[in-house]
Amino acid sequence: MEIQNAFMVFPWAVALILLPLASALSCFLFPRISRTLGLITSFGTVVSVVGLGWQLLEHGSYRHAVGGWGAPLGIELYADGLSLLMLATTALVGFAISVYSTTYFKPTLAVKFWPIWMCLLAALNALFLSADIFNLYVTLELLGLSAVALTALTGSKEALSGAMRYLLATLLASLAYLLGVALLYHNFGSVDIALLAKLIEASPAVWASLGLMAAGLMLKTALFPLHFWLPPAHGSAPAPVSAVLSALVIKASFYILLRLWFTLFEPLVDSEAINTILGVLGCVAIIWGSIQALRQTRLKLLIAYSTVAQIGYLFLVFPLSASMGSVAWNAVAYLIISHALAKSAMFLSAGNLLFFGGHDRIVDLDRVVQRLPLTATAFALAGVSIMGIPPSGGFIGKWLLLEAAMTQGRWDLVAVMIIGGLLAAAYIFKVIGYTFSPAEVSHEAQSVSASMQWSALLLAVGAILLGFLYVPILSILNISDTTIVSGVGL
């Protein structure tokens, strides 16, 4: 009974931030045991998320004033269903990536990887738990910098130039976001989202801050046409890093955008025009990203462009939220988590293929379906979810989005989604087709460790299983504090 009580009152949310942060420091100080530390920490975050989830299910949404100082003076942590879902996704994907990385990196790189990766994990968790726009800025900046550092990890020419572009983009984006925060703080004297939601009213300054913050976040999320930095960065980073970037990092900035949009800005402005613009950009991203993916000859770039396309789907929530709020909202939450699982699985299997054959040219995949069956399966299953074919999480998300579009008579969006799905099938099956056929010249292959194969496969299986977990996921998503996310029909 006492243990259960302790479990219920333990500040799991704080643990989610402090644990990886402490681990990052320790990894830096004791590089020899960094691998073990990192693995334990990743497991610890999974446990902490379970603990936090338990508390949320019992008591509804969660607020924690760090050090006993609440808003407006102190720092408050806040968690509701959406944050819990993001945290859980982060913990699961993060754990798989940690397992993968234990054998992926050579010792010289591993000592650099683990501290930064732990830092990034801390930043992600803190971001999903933040309740004010300034803290969000801090976590966003920390996230961006660790992500850039990880991208540049190998130090190859390709990686450095990709990381450089990424650095410039992310700094510019943070700056824009910070300016927006400053404007809001200047006008309303608070950075707490809940307080701001009560105080805010339309004015030119609010419009300017809206524009700045949204632009910054869109740049970080790599929405077309601000995606230019993504393919080189995601394509050249080490596989586990690409997986983190595509699965989690870009989702973090989208998460902030979603939160701010529906709590602060949407009630304020007649947003139809802006919604339309975001929707159009989303559509173009879907088509453009998919066509680019289809044109790639290298696997990692193909997957990176696929991410550009998949981000487009997320932005369709804006035009569709107007009258089909809850359905569109559920759809986008579902798409975020299934894409996180599927895309990380894909990048990890691409990493295996690269490790295995020493290259990632698609036409020379050389019978990997027979020689590396677990990895080929992981790629194929993840592909099913990305294409949105049942049974998979991607299908559920797409179905809900289609339903919302159809009910509102938005046939243009329906057409884009269907064409996007067909193009996705084209680029994914292009890869799968070549995994069956022999290459012209067969090369000696390196053996791939079991942990690398299984972590990719289990993530992919997770993406498929999401297709049957609608009810539990929905009940998590429904944990909310109605004052915070009103107006979206949660």
Add this chain to the structure above:
Amino acid sequence: MNWNDWVPLLVVISSLLPGLIIFGLAEDKVRARVMLNLFGALAKLALVSLMLWGVYQGYHYETRLPLLPNLDLVLRAGPLALLFVSLSTILWLVTTVYAIGYLENSPHRSRFFGFFSLCVTATVGVALAGNLITFLLFYELLTLATYPLIVHRGTEEARQAGKTYLRYTISGGALLLIGTVWLYSITGTLEFTPKGFLSNIGEQHYPALISIFALLITGLGVKAALVPLHGWLPLAMIAPAPVSALLHAVAVVKAGAFGIIRVVYDVFGVEFSAGLGVLTPLAWVAAFTIIYGSVRALFQDDLKRRLAYSTISQVSYIALGVAIAGPIATIGGVVHLVHQGLMKITLFFCAGNLAETLGIHKISEMNGVGRRMPWTMAAFTIGAFGMIGAPPIAGFISKWYLGLGALNAEQSWVIFVLAGSSLLNAAYFLPILHRAWFMPLPESWPNEHHFGNKETAWALLLPPLVTAAMALAAGLLVTLPFSPLEWAKLISVREFYQP
């Protein structure tokens, strides 16, 4: 909790689980693989027999799991579902035996049998689906599970065939998806219901419903190989013979044809569809496909390709029977689902035997083959006469009911289609038989293998003999209670034209 609630799910799992285990088996574990396959097939057969008996007595079998808001994953064993499930189960068992013999010593067998089991799982799911979304789920799973079988050999030609196959089926799946979501946004339900669930829909939705019907049928027509959506099928012949047999007799084309039956009877309702005026175009397309497929079959020298075009033609009998919109024609269409399966799988088994034993792929190489392989060719002959529609083989029953039904529904033009098709069937099957039985033997066969004093391996010879015997029995013993025809009548009375 009721035991009966889980039987349909168990039927699906009985092939899914062995399939998943087989994927993990090492290549040389032949015995374990065979045991798993046969255990799964026999378990499925037992479960299906139980349900057949139960449904005959009026029991209800339904598994329901939540999938989406207001939409469940429903597996329900009604009479129509059981017809298709029984066919798949029996033919899976037979084809498994055949495939074990056929693939002896060839590489990648674990992969092959794994996907083979997935294929059957998907087919059974299609059959048992109790609403359109469950149907869609398994229909897409079928696409995914058959692709690796088509590209199984890993040649460039196979890869291209696989690409074409996907191009057709994924696009078809997308149309089906649009139609399904659209329908759901209008009706708020997708549950298969006897006589359909659309009769209460307001008239302002009728144009939308016509478009939905077109979307659904086009999506299904790809797999059912309705002209002009049939282009993938002759190319898919690249797959190993057991796959062709299964694809043509049970899995892919039948899933499409079965879907058409479901959409017409259990989504729209046949009277409602007739009222919308959507059945006549479907009948025309089906009739055109019947003639077109037969004509194209005439000009193929490759045996498997001739059979492929014959499939295109024959499967459309089912669509035609459905589109004629009368109880008797429906019986003809539905029963042809089984009859065509039995006959066509026999023909493909025989074609596979000729290729494996003597290296024969072309019809022009078949001179005198009846004397070298009398049993195989006897089975082939039964299949071929059945296709032509000669009594007393199963195919005659189908054509008889289709013709009678057409007259009954005052659509006498169908008689000409049937007669024309029978003539064409005779024109492309009889020359094969003439060559095989009456032409002199050549001096040597293209690539002959010897199997002691038998004409070919047991595992290859038994399956076609068994299916040929079943095709014969389905025609001879039509009045027995569990014959396909009697069951089709039961379906018609209980599901389609219930009082």
